[in-house]
Amino acid sequence: MTATQRIAGFAVGLAAVFGIAFGIGHAVGPWDHAPWAPTTETVVHQQHME
Known part of the structure; x- marks a missing residue:
């Protein structure tokens, strides 16, 4: 075998595994059928200055 x-x-085996995983x-x-809602929280980062 060369x-x-x-x-x-x-490559063929890898493509088959990913294809099967994609199909499944x-x-x-x-699993979560709730509609996606973006969060409106903002995070304020404080800079550490020395």
Whole structure:
């Protein structure tokens, strides 16, 4: 088995794993069905000056 074949096999396997994970994620969907609302909180950072 040449290096090219090993790299190609790894790439095909990696693509298959990510494809399966994407398919499962798409089928299951998000767990939180609440609408997304941006937060309005602002954080004020104080500068430390010495």
